Amino acid sequence: MSNFRADMLSKVESRERNILKNVYIWMTAGLTLTGVVAYFVATTPALLRLFLGSAFSLIFIVIAQLVIVGFLSARLERMSSTAAIASFIGYSVLTGITLSVIFYAYRGPVISRAFFTTAAAFAGMSLYGMTTKRDLNGLSHYLMMGLWSVIIVSLINFFLKSSGLYYLISLVGVFIFLGLTAWETQRIKQLNATYASEMDEETYIKISIMGALSLYLSFINIFLYLLRIFGRDNR
Template sequence: MQFQENIRPYGASAVAERSVLRNVYIWMTLGLGITGAVALYVAGNPQLIRTIIMNRGLFFGIIIAQLALVFLLSARVHAMSPTAATLAFAGYSVLNGVTLSTIFLVYTAASISQAFFVAAATFGVLSFYAVTTKRDLGGLGQYLFAGLIGLIIASVVNMFLGSSSFEYAISFFGVFLFMGLTAYDTQIIKNWSRQLGSSADEADYMRVSIMGALKLYLDFINLFLFLLRFMGNRR
């Protein structure tokens, strides 16, 4: 089943919408829990984290594997079995936990906790707004996409410039960009749930839930990371 990112109203069952959104939030929370547990485990194992950081081939291999899983889910989730989609999402959560473990070497634990709770509160408010508002947020899509491309380009440029003030500006912009994406993606998921007709089976609901969870998971993680860069205290 293919899903459209068109956010025009569909006359679909409110029960289906609530069911999908509930499952999306459950799977997203499970994914974040897996990521957090793995990150804490790796960060608490000096030998393991040293091996990952010092072995550049391994580190970049993990990043490439993460990207591959995201592209796989984004492009093929409609053709995957629910089990395969779930395993791909769980695998991505594990790998992301490995790479995120490095933030414990850069930022204080207090800063990480503060950024996490601010991100959680912000995410919750924006996602709730997107679920309850009658406003169509579809018009934001092209601007958010353009902003995302600009953010990527600016981040790559600053890898060579190494400007702390430019990094601060990028982080500030990134926070607001992923705030917008959180609301936008939540409404996209609402739209997906409305496309599930009477012919949809449990597998279709599961695929929508996993893909929606991945979208919101990525929004939350990026919101958290940009908040951490913006307000975090380095060791």
């Protein structure tokens, strides 16, 4: 009996490593696709006019992004792994289109600095979430409250146009998404554990995709907030 339990735990731990590896592979693939699309759109005037030439086009793309995230979150268990992969790829492409404007808003050194700082900070917090014995579920409630506060204050500052508040929002946003990175990494491990030895290939892929999307979103948001901070410092 003890040998059976040890064997099962070994399989769960092995699958956990594989899931996390797949999560990071998919996340990296999504970020790479986003970067390629963003640069291609930014350097192709016809595409830039097509996608971002009107408020209607931009609003449509943003709504499509929200629909994809909502679709994945609500229907993950019922959708096929192929649909999950297609949704993630579609989201990465749409994000690339919306992020193409950063090549006009910020200089190359600022973008590079923000990206490499994001990569280092993200890796550190994801590693913490992977290795810590502390349960981060309690922290997630405060992080979500903080995130909603940032969204509300950002809307208020849209009218106030306070540069100091803009900078503060960006700093707080970075720390919130760093915290979410650690929590999301731990949550992937916990989700793997709940299936014990009963996870099939479809579920394995879908969990990998959902985990990749969660960490992808955190990475992108950290990057955007750091762009705002470094862009302000270089003015």
